[in-house]
Structure formats: structure tokens, C-alpha cells
Amino acid sequence: MENQPKLSSSKEVIAYLSQQFPSCFIAEGEAKPLKIGIFQDLVERIPAEMSLSKTQLRSALRVYTSSWRYLYGIKAGATRVDLDGNACGTLEEQHVEHARQQLEEAKARVAAHRAKQRSEAKADETNKTERRPRKPTPRKPATPGVTNAESKPRKPKSDSRQPRAVEGKPVTDLSVLKVGQPIRVKAGLSAVEATVLEISKEGVRVQLASGLAMIVRPEHLQF
Helix, strand or coil, X not given: CCCCCCCCCHHHHHHHHHHHCCCCCCXXXXXXXXXXXXXXXXXXXXXXXXXXXXHHHHHHHHHHHHCHHHHHHCCCCCEEXXXXXXXXXXXXXXXXXXXXXXXXXXXXXXXXXXXXXXXXXXXXXXXXXXXXXXXXXXXXXXXXXXXXHHHCCCCCCCCCCCCCCCCCCECCCHHHCCCCCEEEEEECCEEEEEEEEEEEXXXXXXXXXXXXXXXXXXXXXXX
16 A cells, blocks of 8 residues: 555546445446535545545545536436445435536537537638639730730739638636636647536646546647
8 A cells, every 4th residue: 555656636536436436436427426425434434545635535526526427317316325335315306406407507508619619610611712812814825016024914913811710719827717617628720619627736627528528738728
């Protein structure tokens, strides 16, 4: 246990919890509703050698319980579980309704972001069409008695204006971000939509529309 690796991100903490308490924390697929007060149970059960702070643990639980796959599991008739997978009572109606609202709001943000991207792409395509340079006029045959200089057609003026791709506004200050905010993640020459899950010193943890969660450095984020 002396060489126990230190957990530095919420993703690593969740992976550890899924391995340590597999009957409670689910690594993939629909997650089970957690027992109320499970944070204190974790504080008592996690070995001191892990050097896992309460702040790290709270942050990881917040990320886990705000994920889509966890919110999908908060439904009528579902049973809460403790660290060993034992049933700890059914969900109350207010908790089910709250989870449903959170899920609908998250989906609405993603849908609005997609619609904005489609609108920007359409506007960009229209802009490119309007700025497309005209084809040069075909050269006319020389007229007898007219010098080459006089018969040489004028070159069409080149349009120096080049269409510019519509890009998102880069994120320069992490303090303006907040959990649940839609964001764009740059991937090569394009950007994909995502939702902010956590903001920490090692980067911003986001969740893509596909459900995949990852940590992204600020320079790869756009509004």
C-alpha cells in the first residue's frame, strides 16, 4: 500500500470507487441511485493510504451524480443502494422529478447548441458562395493592325478578400465557466459540442453529446 498511486482527477476517483465498490458505483451503463449520506460512508471506508481528500471525494460524487447515465437511473420505483449494494429505500417523488428536470435541461442545452452550430454553418456556406471570385474573361483573338500591348486583355482584379471560417470564441478565463454550461471542444479543424461537468486546476471536465466524459485543457475550449 506504500506505493499506492495518487488519484488526481474526478475521473480517476470514480474509476477507483467503481473498482472498490462495484455493487454501488457503476463504471459504464445506467448507474444506480446512491444512498443518502453515502459521502460519510466513503470517508470511513476508503483507506487512509489513498490520501484522498474530502474535497476530491465531493467533486467526484458531484460529477458522478450529475452525469446523464446517473440521472437516467433516478426513476420511479428505483431503489437506492449503499456501498455494498444493499437496498436503502426507494426514491422519493421529489428526487425523481428533480432528476427529470436536470436531464431535460441538459438535453435542451445540447439541442440549442446543435441548432446554433447548424445556423452558423449555413451562414458560412452562404458567405462563401457570395464571395466566390468570378471566372476570368476568355482571351479574344488579336485584331489585325493592333499591337500586342493594345490587344492584350486586362487581367481581372483578384479578390483579396478571403472567406473566413466561423470560429467560436476561445476560452481565456476559466472563472466565466460554470457546471452545466454548453461549450465547444476543438478537435483538429472542427469542434464538437459538450457540457461542462467540473472545473479544476488540471483542466475542465466535459461530457460530449455521446455521453463520453473527458478532461480538456482551456486552450482547446470555445464558447
